[in-house]
Amino acid sequence: MATPLPHADALTAEEKASLTSGKSFWESTGVDRVGIPSIYLTDGPHGVRKQREGGDHLGIGDSVPATCFPPAVALGSTWDPQLLERVGNALGDEAKAEGVGVLLGPGINIKRSPLCGRNFEYLSEDPILSGRLGAALVDGLQARGVGASLKHFAANNQETDRMRVSADIDERPLREIYLRGFQHIVEHSRPWTVMCSYNRINGVYASEDPWLLTTVLRDEWGFEGLVVSDWGAVNDRVRALVAGLDLEMPSSNGVTDAQLVAAVASGELDESVLDTAANRVIDLIAKAVDGADASADYDRDAHHALAREVAGRSIVLLKNDGILPIDPTAGVKIAVIGEFARTPRYQGAGSSQIVPTRLDNALDELRELAGSSEISFAPGYALGGADDAGLVDEAVGVAAAADVAVVFLGLPGEDESEGFDREHLELPAAQTALLEAVLAANPRVAVVLSNGGAVRLSGWAGRASAIVEGWLLGQAGGGAIADVLFGAVNPSGRLAETIPLRLEDTPAFLDFPGEAGHVRYGEGLFVGYRYYDSRDAAVDFPFGHGLSYTTFDYSGLTAVQSEVGLEVTVTITNTGDRVGREVAQVYVGVPGSVAVRPVRELKGFASVEVGAGASREVTIVIPSEDLAYFDSASAAWTVESGDYTVTVGASLRDLRASVVVPVTGDAGLAELKIDSTLGEWLKHPIGGQILGAAFAQGAGAEMGAMLADPAMLRMAESMPLNRVASFPGSPITFEQLEQLVAVVNAQVHAAS
Ligand code: BGC
Numbered sequence: 001m002a003t004p005l006p007h008a009d010a011l012t013a014e015e016k017a018s019l020t021s022g023k024s025f026w027e028s029t030g031v032d033r034v035g036i037p038s039i040y041l042t043d044g045p046h047g048v049r050k051q052r053e054g055g056d057h058l059g060i061g062d063s064v065p066a067t068c069f070p071p072a073v074a075l076g077s078t079w080d081p082q083l084l085e086r087v088g089n090a091l092g093d094e095a096k097a098e099g100v101g102v103l104l105g106p107g108i109n110i111k112r113s114p115l116c117g118r119n120f121e122y123l124s125e126d127p128i129l130s131g132r133l134g135a136a137l138v139d140g141l142q143a144r145g146v147g148a149s150l151k152h153f154a155a156n157n158q159e160t161d162r163m164r165v166s167a168d169i170d171e172r173p174l175r176e177i178y179l180r181g182f183q184h185i186v187e188h189s190r191p192w193t194v195m196c197s198y199n200r201i202n203g204v205y206a207s208e209d210p211w212l213l214t215t216v217l218r219d220e221w222g223f224e225g226l227v228v229s230d231w232g233a234v235n236d237r238v239r240a241l242v243a244g245l246d247l248e249m250p251s252s253n254g255v256t257d258a259q260l261v262a263a264v265a266s267g268e269l270d271e272s273v274l275d276t277a278a279n280r281v282i283d284l285i286a287k288a289v290d291g292a293d294a295s296a297d298y299d300r301d302a303h304h305a306l307a308r309e310v311a312g313r314s315i316v317l318l319k320n321d322g323i324l325p326i327d328p329t330a331g332v333k334i335a336v337i338g339e340f341a342r343t344p345r346y347q348g349a350g351s352s353q354i355v356p357t358r359l360d361n362a363l364d365e366l367r368e369l370a371g372s373s374e375i376s377f378a379p380g381y382a383l384g385g386a387d388d389a390g391l392v393d394e395a396v397g398v399a400a401a402a403d404v405a406v407v408f409l410g411l412p413g414e415d416e417s418e419g420f421d422r423e424h425l426e427l428p429a430a431q432t433a434l435l436e437a438v439l440a441a442n443p444r445v446a447v448v449l450s451n452g453g454a455v456r457l458s459g460w461a462g463r464a465s466a467i468v469e470g471w472l473l474g475q476a477g478g479g480a481i482a483d484v485l486f487g488a489v490n491p492s493g494r495l496a497e498t499i500p501l502r503l504e505d506t507p508a509f510l511d512f513p514g515e516a517g518h519v520r521y522g523e524g525l526f527v528g529y530r531y532y533d534s535r536d537a538a539v540d541f542p543f544g545h546g547l548s549y550t551t552f553d554y555s556g557l558t559a560v561q562s563e564v565g566l567e568v569t570v571t572i573t574n575t576g577d578r579v580g581r582e583v584a585q586v587y588v589g590v591p592g593s594v595a596v597r598p599v600r601e602l603k604g605f606a607s608v609e610v611g612a613g614a615s616r617e618v619t620i621v622i623p624s625e626d627l628a629y630f631d632s633a634s635a636a637w638t639v640e641s642g643d644y645t646v647t648v649g650a651s652l653r654d655l656r657a658s659v660v661v662p663v664t665g666d667a668g669l670a671e672l673k674i675d676s677t678l679g680e681w682l683k684h685p686i687g688g689q690i691l692g693a694a695f696a697q698g699a700g701a702e703m704g705a706m707l708a709d710p711a712m713l714r715m716a717e718s719m720p721l722n723r724v725a726s727f728p729g730s731p732i733t734f735e736q737l738e739q740l741v742a743v744v745n746a747q748v749h750a751a752s
Contacts, residue, residue, distance in 0.1 A: 005286050006034045008275040013264050016278040017257040020241065021248040025231075026051055028247065028281065039288040041149065041193075041228070041249065042098070045105020045121065045137075046071045046347070046474065047354030048091065050098040061353060066094050067303040068356040070474040071347050072107060073452050074314035076123035076496035077471060077546070079583045080607040081136035087310055088140020090303050095146040096296040101288025102147040102193055102228075105352075108134040108181045109197075111497050112157040112527055113508040117421040120348035120452025120472055124496035125528030125543065126602050127177055128626060131184030138189040145291020147192030147284065150185055152230055153217070154178055154206060155521075156197035159421045160513035163232070166200035169521040174201070175630040175637075177527050179216070186221045192287060193226045196245060198233045205240075207233045213244030226280045231351075238263045246277040247284075300357050304476055308360075311473040311480030313581075316493035317547040318457075323446055323465040325487025325549055326404060328371030335398040336363055337438060338408030338431075338448075339379040345410050345450040346477050350418025360478035362408065362448070369482045376402060380434045383412060387430045392437050400441040406485060407438055410450030410470075421513055425456040425503045432460065439463055448481055458501045458540050469493070487549060492581035492607070494546035494651065498529050501540050507531035529652050530598035544585045544602075544651035550576030550612065554584070554656035559646040561663050565624040566603075570648050570657070571617045574610040581609045586620050587652065588627065589645045595629050600647060603627065627663065633670070641665035668752040671745045674737055678707075678724070679717030686751070687744045694732070694740070703731040 008016050015031045023029040023038050030038035043049040048066040069075075069087055078084065095103045107118075111125040123130040138148040155167035155178045169178065185191060196206045196213065206212055207229050217223045228247040234240050237248060237256035248256060263269035317324070326332050341363040347353060367375055380395040382388055399405040409431045415422060426432075439445055439460070446466035449455070450473075461467060468491075473480055483489035500506050507523040507530075514520060526534055529543035553573040560567050568586050587600035604620040627644070628637040644663045649655035672680065672687045681687040695704030707713045716724075725734045732740075 005036055005282050007282065008278040010034055011278065013261050013271065013274065014257070016274050017260040018254070019278045019281045020246060020260070020274070021257055022251040025250040028285065029251075030285070036282060036285060037289060039101035039285050040099055041102040041104060042095070042100045043104045043351045044149070045103070045107055045352060046075070047352075047356075048094045048098050048100060048103065049352070049354055050100055061355065063355050064098060065355050065357045066098070067300070067307055068347055068354040068475040069307050070311050070314050070477065071120050071352065071452065071472045072123045073120045074311065074471040074473050075137075076129065076133060077316050077493040078310065078313045078607070079129065079133075079494050079496070079605055080313065081132050083310060083313055084133050084136040085140035086306065088137040088142075089144055090298070090306055091137075092141045092144025092146040093296070093298040094303070095141070096144055096291065096293055097298050099292065099294075100146065101292065102149055102284070103141060104149045104151065104195065106134045106137040106148065107151050108185065109152055109156050110178055110181070110527060112521070113506060113512045114425055114454040114497070114500065114503070115422045115512060116157055116453070117159040117416060118348070118350070118418050119454075119497075120416060121352055121418070125498065126496070127180035128184075128602050129496055129605070131181035134181055135185045135189040138185055138191050142189070142192065145293075147288060147291075149193040149195045149228060150182060150191040151195035152197035153182055153194050154197060154212060155201050156199050158513045158519065159419055161517065162419075163198040164200070164517060165514060166203050166518045167521060168202055168518050170524060170632075171635070172630045172632050173521060173525045173527070176525060183221055186217065186223050191225060192284060193228050194223065195228050195230050196233055198230050205233075205235045207245050208236055208239040208243045210243040218244065226284045238269055241277055242269065242273055246280045304358060307474050308476035308479045308483070311477045312483050312489040314471060314473060314493050315480060315484050315489075315491050316469040316471075316495055316545070317484070317491040318467040318469050318499075318541050318545065319461065319464065320466040320547050323404060323444055324468070324485060326373065326485055328369055328373055328486045331372045331374070332404060333374045333376070333402040334366070334370075335395075335402035335405040335442070336366060336375055336377045336408070337380045337395045337399060337405055337434070339381055339383050340408035340410050340450050341366075341377065341406075341448075342379065343383060344478055345413055345472060346474055347472050348416050348418070348452045349413060352418070356475035359475050362478040362481040365479040365482035366406075366485065369486045369488065380407070380438075381428070381430045384414070387433070392434050395434060396437050396441045399438045399445075402442060403444065405438050405442050405445045406448060407435055407445055408448045408450065409435060411452065411455060416452045422453060425454060425500075427455050435460055446485070448485075454497060454499050456502065456540075457499060461540060469495075490549045490578055490580045491546065492548060492583065494544050494583045494585075495541060496543070498532060498539050498543045499541040500532075501538060505532075505537060505539070525596070525598060530601065533599050533652060539653075542651050542653040544583070544649065545654070546583070546651070548580045548582070550574055550578050550580035552580070552582040552610065552650065554648055554650075556617075557646075557648055557657040557659055559659050559661045561661060564621060565627060566622040566644070566646065566661065566663070567619055568604065568622065568646055568648065569617060569619045571615050572608060572610055573615040574612055577612050579609065579611050581607060582650065583607045584618055584620065585649050585651065586622065587647045587649060587655070588622070589647070590640060590642055591645060592642050593640055595631065595640065597629065600645070600652075639663070639665035669748045671748055672741055674722040674741055675720040677718050677720050681721060682717070684744070686747045690740060690744055700731045
């Protein structure tokens, strides 16, 4: 039951204006006179960053301790919505215990370039994966009566000049790549709030873009919640309110509230617009009040255990020649090398930085699980320090005396943060030099990586025996790494982003981060794997890749079109001797498409646990809406009729089986126009017949005979018929053409 609160019509213009902006950095404004309270909105996304009383404004590094779950880069690698829903539940419980009404997340922006400084806060380079996983986080959080804030809406794919830059994107990639995940979550999970981004899109600030905030978000997608600004994203408060931005955060100390009141008084702003925004704020407050529970608490140990489970599920085993897992009962001498083993890098910097309830490190956790193994340690490098030959020599000595070396490498914390982008994909030179020295002393090396954004591995990946991509794993990551190295957890993470061979190979390389206030998304639809795959270009590790300590077979693939979309069924058999989890990925291509398309695109997936030697049949449903592409000509989502190639794989480059399914798309033939080309006429099912008949006799016969010559036909195909009509001696007049167009289009309408 919603708590009854007064509506905007009970308030003065000043009170309404004050409601639509913050009281402080983290609180909305209430109206005491009529009993409207304020609520807390707090970061987010992978933990609760509630500022301490009296702490600094931003509260970074000074928030109340909370469980630091794995950041989005790790969560994305789980490919498991059910698991993420549990994370959402836990985040909701913690937010509630801290009296927080809205948690500022999830962030679902697409990883357009691996250089984006905030990629650790985002889930994937693919919108279907980001949309599904983001929806699960929203569902889990909101099930606890705490609102989500889906961010950053939209096209905030870089940090360089993020508060002003214009992301210049054609509508089709904007819809299909950058908005698609937002659309899915808004339509299916109904987040209480959406946070508009700082940047401009095609020249217009997201905070004051009526097309984005009203036409698309509300009119097309049916959003009924509240739009909040990113902190400081409002450029012109009156214009923003009119565009559909309801709540400005943080407080402007009343300055912009007064602008709204003045605009209402002068008639520049229709008061009903202010009423609408104020009512949306009141609705949000009512929901938060309903969800609140002053006695709420959570079990810190249970949440730490969940953080460890999720971290274990996030780790991606990129390579393994059999060196892993290490048997803890076999008396193996293990050299643990690298400062990151002792001082973990577990989250990124900026507004998402959580003060953890506790912090595990891999070295202690490995010792804990070591059994009869012997563990020695050498830091190998100093974080933030200069190269140190002594540290390398010590590490080489330790490695040489061991059976196996586990080398922890990664990006220094200062390389990755909100607010700026990375400039390269390289690990620190001191770390790669250490690795080379260790490899020379003992070739049995497993590398464990800690990095929020993809790094180049291609210089040494071929020579390491195993590579464990640990991303940033949150406060319990140390234990999760130990679990995977010793085989207590069978790795099941899969890459949610491609690891390229070189920065120069990446799709946005020539168009990132732009210049003179604009960044042109020149690669269009071809973002991430869509680019590498369509160019058949080599990558280091492909999208969807991740190994297990067991192996899986795929069989019996079928795909049928049903009322809801495509139903894809496949049987997965665990052909190894230990239980494991496989992520079956369904890629769809439309080879004969009328539209430009990537060779194949992820359309569905399932994460399933299969016992040793057992088989499981999995059905993955791809809703019709996910089969649609955005047709630029009609500016509408369209499911094309035709033969679709449905491929199931263990990664984009480990495709296991394919079937071709005829799909009946949206009815509706395209209309013809007077400037449609001869080729378009002839290919059109109705136009082709009518034109064919006209060319078979009378004045058209000569033209018909000419076009019977394939070379002539090929040359003439690209000619618009209205141009043909204006030629001297044309077999068709302009008036006749107009009549033909009318006849064809009448039949098109009758058929649809
Ligand atoms: C970030 C948001 C964050 C907000 C509040 C902004 O700078 O872009 O992601 O939620 O600050 O800290």
